[in-house]
Structure formats: structure tokens, C-alpha cells
Amino acid sequence: QVQPVESGGGLVQAGGSLRLSCVISSRQFSIISMAWYRQAPGNQRELVARIGAGGSTNYASSVKGRFIISRNNAEKMVYLQMHNLKPEDTAVYYCNSAPNTAWTWGQGAQVTVSS
Numbered sequence: 001q002v003q004p005v006e007s008g009g010g011l012v013q014a015g016g017s018l019r020l021s022c023v024i025s026s027r028q029f030s031i032i033s034m035a036w037y038r039q040a041p042g043n044q045r046e047l048v049a050r051i052g053a054g055g056s057t058n059y060a061s062s063v064k065g066r067f068i069i070s071r072n073n074a075e076k077m078v079y080l081q082m083h084n085l086k087p088e089d090t091a092v093y094y095c096n097s098a099p100n101t102a103w104t105w106g107q108g109a110q111v112t113v114s115s
Contacts, residue, residue: 001103001104002024002025002026002102002103002104003024003103003104003105003106004022004023004024004094004095004096004103004105004106005022005023005024005106005107006020006021006022006093006094006095006106006107006108006109007020007021007022007109008020008021008109009092009093009108009109009110009111009112010110010111010112011112011113011114012085012111012112012113012114013113013114014085014086014087014113014114014115015084015085016085016113017081017082017083017084017085018082018085018111019079019080019081019082020036020079020080020082020093020095020109020111021077021078021079022034022036022077022078022079022080022095022106023075023076023077024076024078024095024103025076026076026102026103028102029073029076030053030073030076031053032053032097032102033050033051033052033053033097033098033099034050034051034069034071034078034095034096034097034098035047035048035049035050035051035069035095035096035097035098035099036048036049036050036067036069036078036080036093036094036095037093037094037095037096038089038091038092038093038094038111039091039092039094039108040088040090040091040092043091045094046060047060047098048060048063048067048080048093049063049067049068049069049080050069050098050099051069051070051071051078055071057069062088063082063089066082066083066084066085067080067081067082067083068080068081068083069081078095080093080095082111085111085113086113087113087114087115088113089111089113090111090112090113091111092108092109092110092111093108093109093110093111094106094108094109
């Protein structure tokens, strides 16, 4: 069963940066739009950033200008570079396909931003 594996989370002070990575062992990876999602305690999971198979990107307004999503099709990896982190970015971050999630959710990467 294909399941994304996220890594790179951690504790950072407000204004800091983190880079998340995700690997997915799917043969269809290169033709699928991918996204990073996050879920904060008590909140629903939300889409943060999306990258199409051709590399086009979209961002939630709350992270636009601070986060950058990228992908490496040869390595079947998707990344999320996060800058100028804010306490409200604290959440568990997940990767999956978009707009429909094709795979079981992974364990995610915890990102905690202290003020």
C-alpha cells in the first residue's frame, strides 16, 4: 500500500525557516498533482500548497510569499520550504495528491513555531 512519508519537521522560533520533505513510492508520481496539507489541533485539515505535474504552483493566502513547494519527479519527492514562520503555522503537515487524495495519509511532520 502506497503511503507518503514526511520528514523535516521540528521546533523553530517565529521568523525561522524549515524544509519539509515527502517521498512517495508511486509509479504515477510524475503525472500527479501533489500538495502539502496541514492540520492544527481542533481544526480541519487544510491545503497549504499545491504543485501540478508540470510544475505550476498555488498557495493558500495565509502562506503565500513565505512557503515554496517544489518536486523532484526522478526521486519521487515533494518539498515545502517554509520561511518567516509564525505561531499560527504550528500544525502537523502532510503530503498527498490533489485535489483528490490518492493515498492513505502518512504520519505527517510536526511543525511547532514558538513566539
